[in-house]
Amino acid sequence: MSTHDYLRQRFFPHMWCPGCGHGTVLNSLLRAVEQLGMSKNEIVMASGIGCSSRISGYVDFHTLHTLHGRALAFATGVKLSKPELNVIVPMGDGDALAIGGNHFIHACRRNIDITAIVMNNRIYGMTGGQFSPMSGVGINATTAPFSNIDREFDVVKMATAAGATFVARSTTFHAQQATDLIKQAILHEGFSVVEILSQCPTHFGRKNKLGAAADMMQHYKDITVPIGSSKKKDNPDLIERGIFVQEEAPEYCREYDKIIEQAMKG
């Protein structure tokens, strides 16, 4: 199958703005699914609310477009009730970490076999450019007209601390790497988190004078380094890309199967 076979092509061109990184994330994700040779019927995609969450409408899987921040909770019900399904949950940064923060950390903690993709553009795009928990200090947003004083989360650190057993990061510039990480995340048995830095040229870019979409992607190239790069020693502000956590741990659905076995013995 080609990547386009996984699309609901009748809805294209999609609703995202020209140059929106979310389209590139969709592109990377489809390549991962295609390279793994997955069938459309074995995948459930659950998403929340926001620009990012519209992704579920465009893919020809079983798709569940849920509530703001709650996608992982819906996905947990899907996965536990039918563990043979592959469940992928793309989320925006506000979606995953502000309103959905509690669901996020608990999904990490349970280590349920779900692939979470955080499409991090550091802004609320759909509502017009308010700061998110990922914006960080000094950013301009419609709700931070005098510059933002809210400190940001580090998704990788948070997912790691909360117990996710696969944690990785890439960017839309590094689309090849993003595809590779998503592939590994899908194959990983347990809760996996892939953060992908994704540009919102319309709001984040414009308000912070970061130029066109391509300039923002170029910026991702400049501000990131592979994990362990010596450049990070000279410039601690550089953001690392790659796999931070990849470990085996008891997976929730399998553990529950053991509970059933035990309970049925009486």
Added chain:
Amino acid sequence: MAKKKKLKQHHIDRDWCKGCGICVHFCPKNVLELDEMDKVFAARPEDCIACKLCEIRCPDLAIEIETEEGGS
């Protein structure tokens, strides 16, 4: 990209392309350009090395590189 493939054709979906310029900007061989309608076209296809960087980064899934071996 495991082994080098040769370009056969650029497939560009003009309805899907939004003219964001990402593919143009990052093409290592300066093959692509935007036309007066802000749609991408292969201005110098003979220079293309079929690296597919345009294809994998396009946010609109609007450009595909077909190679001689028939791979896409």
Added chain:
Amino acid sequence: MSTQVKFVQGNEACVEGALYAGLDFFAGYPITPSTEIAELLSRRLPMAGGKFIQMEDEIASMAAIIGASLTGHKVMTATSGPGFSLMQEALGYAVMAEIPCVITNVQRGGPSTGIPTHGSQGDVMQARWGTHGDHAIIALTASNHQDVFAMTIEAFNMAETYRTPVILLFDEIVGHMREKLEVPEPGEIPLVERLRTSVKGGVNYHPYLPREDGRLPMSDFGDVHRYNVTGLYHDMWGFPSSDPDVVHGLIRHLVDKIENRTNLLARYKEHHLEDAEIVMVSYGSAARSALHVVKNRRLRGERLGLLELQTLWPFPKDIVREKCANAEAVVVVELNMGQVMQEVKKAVDFPERVFLANRIDGVFITPMDIRKLLRLIQGKGV
């Protein structure tokens, strides 16, 4: 296996009913006074091959059961007061996306944390209008354990039949009280199973296109049909639409599929209504005291009757109107400030003769409380 006789709490009767109905997925969060339901199911479900999960909050619990319903399971969550408030967002989603599921609310006193260990019937209106936007809902209740069992099964049957969330509105008093329960043999009470589409793979399946009889066949996530589920207004494939005709058609469908069946969905019990001069209307634990008063007064020859409502929503207004038509006075007995009384007033021709016997102090309403009001109505002084 023959009929099992048990001596149980109301919450356990609900568990028995749910398991009898085929519940195989439960998600919940601990909260007084419904916690026993989760505790019991955490043991009973895996014993039967089903699944129980304790989620991080009630929002997640509601979300998880919706997810599990979509893979083809019979699902339930249980909560109380503040937890029910948290569930309203996803409850609206279940209404919009037409997801069969059962939500048990063992009511306690509110608002807010209120009075967790005491009974109340203060959530009647929240069950109706707690989630935002126009919609219809089914809510059932019961006054004794045999009926808690029966109504729980009804809830699952209605949820499957109409592809809708159904609320079980019990109260702390019934939930924690112990009495006898007879669990009938499997097969004795008819069950409604999930209606799955007969459309073959590769053929266009419309998850949101009602059949002639109004039912909407489903397809489990993971099966051959791939479709979209959303809380947005959507077309018959489940894809978002803001076309005014689609929006109008969907909201009408969501409301009509329930409101047009008000009489069909009505569950109630009649006690001595044939010649009643005073009709009491009550439900849940309050109906126990009302029934006690009716029985006593009948012994003295007084013409009292009781209409015990088991379906609260859609409100059975035609039935209330008919049963109260010949009454001189109607007394609504409930543990709130008149939430059902207002509906009764709207239903009958003589709202000025509808009275309220209630308690709102967390204490169970006694026959004595009701008698006091009756003396007033009957002109016998205080």
